[in-house]
Amino acid sequence: MNDNTLQGLWSNNPALVQLLGLCPLLAVSNTVANSLVLGIVTLLVLTGSNLIISMIRRKLDDSTRLPAQIMIIASFVTIGDLLVQTFMFDIHQRIGLFIALIVTNCTILGRAEGFARRNGIGAAVLDGFTMGLGFLIALLAMGVVREVIGSGTLFSQMHLVFGGDESNYLIRLPNEPFLLMLLPPGAFFVLGCLIALKNLIDQRYARQQSPTTISPTQSVSDQR
Amino acid sequence: MSLSEKTPLYHVAGRLALLSLFCGLGLVIVHIATRHTIEINHQQYAERQLHELLGTELDPKQVSLVKQNEALYFYAIDLGFGQSDLQAERQESDEKEPYIDRVIESGRIEKILTPEGYNGDITFWLATRDTGTVRGVRVISHQETPGLGDKFDLSISDWVLDFDHRSLENAEWDVKKHGGDFDAFAGATITPKAIIKAIAAHLEENLKSDHEQIPSAVLKEKMQEIQSQHE
Known part of the structure; x- marks a missing residue:
């Protein structure tokens, strides 16, 4: 993996670093199944919109690019919404509103503006995919933590995504359900913890890279 | 650029x-x-x-659903086997036949739409018994906030079962914090209130217009069907 790939997944993760797309991230991440579906649709929309926007990037100027980008993104979101209704109707009954709201996810317009309109097709698709994957992973991490603590289960309703019987997927945990985790405050709390965890790992990693202790004077000069 | x-x-x-x-x-x-x-x-x-x-209370095979004049009716019957009083009186024959012993319950089912949800329309099935009590409620379509306003979904909570056996006489039709008998959802009052109000309004309407009970023609038809199966 080169640096470009890692950006979306880690160092420039849309959810944990750029803090974009918080509305779906906070609202839908109450179970793993919901997180998974929303994350995958977002990933596909992001990849698709980056592809198309990169393809037509030479035809767009300052006055047309924003309406054009929004139109492309909205079309992909609507297609995604229809596909979820077709193949995962029960999940759509649950999180349908938030699938339509993917169009307002700033990550997608952000990548269109910040990357796809200035880069070649291959790079734009890769960027859309890794950014989407970074978002999906963050969403899944939130889903796992919130479902385990909030409901005391894991992988509930997964059969609505993959078919079969719920008992094939469901894991019941011994802890008492803690409702707060399923409500918006719980979502903020978990997101904060995940960001803190990521920063902690980054710090550890940076310390390992430079084991020699930096003297205060040095660090000040570094900052300049 | x-x-x-x-x-x-x-x-x-x-x-x-x-x-x-x-x-x-x-x-x-x-x-x-x-x-x-x-x-x-x-x-x-x-x-x-x-x-x-x-299917929640009775054996689903026992409950029948009929559509008559654009209205949906449900009924559950107990079958007797032998001679009904009428047959015995006439002494037509000694032959034993199945007959409808009693109607356990009957009522009608309606699709109710309330526009007062948090995010627009909520559509649900409402089954009411002819005695005026609620047989059951199930939401069919809605736009409520997932995880917050969707507790009427049975896979999420049992809230919707609270309506069973309730009627205008035996319940106060509002959320608990406004003096009613029904729970509100944590963090979402508008959604349960919309459903509660819609059911109550419908029950009142039912009282005023004494609606058709299960058409007797339907029961007769069912009787013939059973007897032909027996033969």
Whole structure:
């Protein structure tokens, strides 16, 4: 993996670093199944919109690019919404509103503006995919933590995504359900913890890279 | 990038129009491809909810559903086997036949739409017994906030079962914090209130217009069906 790939997944993760797309991230991440579906649709929309926007990037100027980008993104979101209704109707009954709201996810317009309109097709698709994957992973991490603590289960309703019987997927945990985790405050709390965890790992990693202790004077000069 | 001053306006408009055309085309194709399945999914979901509703207390095989004059009726009957009083009186024959011993319960089912949800319309099945009590409630379609306003979904909570056996006389139709008998959802009062109010309004309407009970023709038909099966 080169640096470009890692950006979306880690160092420039849309959810944990750029803090974009918080509305779906906070609202839908109450179970793993919901997180998974929303994350995958977002990933596909992001990849698709980056592809198309990169393809037509030479035809767009300052006055047309924003309406054009929004139109492309909205079309992909609507297609995604229809596909979820077709193949995962029960999940759509649950999180349908938030699938339509993917169009307002700033990550997608952000990548269109910040990357796809200035880069070649291959790079734009890769960027859309890794950014989407970074978002999906963050969403899944939130889903796992919130479902385990909030409901005391894991992988509930997964059969609505993959078919079969719920008992094939469901894991019941011994802890008492803690409702707060399923409500918006719980979502903020978990997101904060995940960001803190990521920063902690980054710090550890940076310390390992430079084991020699930096003297205060040095660090000040570094900052300049 | 900034070409806008040099590009004539009709070029700009033309490009956007062309792009909208392509986007529209893509949407039309996906819409046509998925329309049928989505409609079937909606119907199946509604039917599943209805059957689940009717099967909760009685053996689902016992409960029958009939459609008559655009209205849905349900009824459950107990079958007797032998001679009904009438047959015995006439002394027609010694032959034993199944007959309808008693109607356990009967009532009607309606699809109710309330526009007062947090995010627009909520549609649900409401089954009411002819005695005036609620047989069951199941939500079919809604736009409520997932995880917050969707606790009427049975896979999430049992809230919707609170309506069973309630009537205008034996319940106060409001959420608990406003003096009623029904729980509100944590963090969402508008949704349960909308459903509660819609059911109460409907029950009142039922009282005023003394609606048709299960048509006796239906029972007669059922009787013939059973007897022909017996023969």
